[in-house]
Amino acid sequence: MEKITILGAYGAKGFKQESSSFLLTDTHAIDAGNLLRSLGEGAARIETIWLTHSHLDHIVEIAYILDSYFTLRSKPLKLMGLAHTLEAIQTHFLNDVIWPDFSKIPLCNADSMSVVYESIELNRVYTIDEITSIEAMETVHTVPSCGYIVRKNSSAVLITADSYKNPRLRETINKYPEISALVLECTFPSEMDALALESLHLTPALAEEEIKGVQREVKLYFNHLKPGFTETIKKEIKASELLKNGHILDDGDTIYF
Numbered sequence: 001m002e003k004i005t006i007l008g009a010y011g012a013k014g015f016k017q018e019s020s021s022f023l024l025t026d027t028h029a030i031d032a033g034n035l036l037r038s039l040g041e042g043a044a045r046i047e048t049i050w051l052t053h054s055h056l057d058h059i060v061e062i063a064y065i066l067d068s069y070f071t072l073r074s075k076p077l078k079l080m081g082l083a084h085t086l087e088a089i090q091t092h093f094l095n096d097v098i099w100p101d102f103s104k105i106p107l108c109n110a111d112s113m114s115v116v117y118e119s120i121e122l123n124r125v126y127t128i129d130e131i132t133s134i135e136a137m138e139t140v141h142t143v144p145s146c147g148y149i150v151r152k153n154s155s156a157v158l159i160t161a162d163s164y165k166n167p168r169l170r171e172t173i174n175k176y177p178e179i180s181a182l183v184l185e186c187t188f189p190s191e192m193d194a195l196a197l198e199s200l201h202l203t204p205a206l207a208e209e210e211i212k213g214v215q216r217e218v219k220l221y222f223n224h225l226k227p228g229f230t231e232t233i234k235k236e237i238k239a240s241e242l243l244k245n246g247h248i249l250d251d252g253d254t255i256y257f
C-alpha cells in the first residue's frame, strides 16, 4: 500500500493545528502551510513544492524554509504551480516588501538562485521519481486553483485542495480506476452554507452531495477544517454517512492508497 504524510491538516493555523501541507517524498511536498514544525531541519531537503493556489494558508512557510534554513540548502527551492499562483507570490509575497525576492538571491552552497518558479499545465502528468507522478486538476475556488492526483506505482490519491462543488472531481475519479483515496476539504459547518458558497469551500452537507456521483467506493479523508469550527464540523461528519469509509485528518496523519 502506498502512503503520503499530512504535515498540516487544517484550513488555517490554530492552537496545535497547522495549515495545508502534504509530504509526497523526502524532497517533494504539496503546499507549504506547515513544513518547519513537522520536518525541522529536514525542511531544508525539500526541493519542490507543488502549489494548489495562492492563499496564505497554503504558501506561508515558503518564506520560513528559505530564511530559517538558508545555509543548509544546497539546491534551489522549485515552486511549481499555475501561472496565476506563481505571479501572485512574486508580486505580493516574495517581492522585497513583505519578504525578500529569493529568486534574485544566490544560494551560498551552490551556483544558483534560491528560488526557481516553474508554471504547470492542468491535466499533464509530471514525473517525480521512478514510482511517483503528479497531475493537476482544476478546482472551483475564489482564485485560480488546482488539486492534484498523486500516483505511486499503480495506485493514486486525489487531493482536491480548496474547492466548492466541482464536476471534475467525480469525472476524474470515474475516469481513473487507480484512484483509491480522496482527500476532500470540509471547511465550514453545514449551517454556514452561504459563507461556503461565497468563499468557495465545502461543508459536510455539500461534501455528501459532492461524492454522490462517484461510481465506486474510495477511501475518504477530510481536511482543511477551520480551527474555530473544528469540533462542530467533526460532529457533523461523524453523524453523516461520510465516515463509513472515511477519516478526519489531523497533523502528522498518513494517507494510504
Ligand SMILES: [Zn+2]
Binding pocket: 011, 020, 055, 057, 058, 162, 224
Ligand atoms: Zn486554504
Ligand SMILES: [Zn+2]
Binding pocket: 053, 055, 141, 162
Ligand atoms: Zn483557498
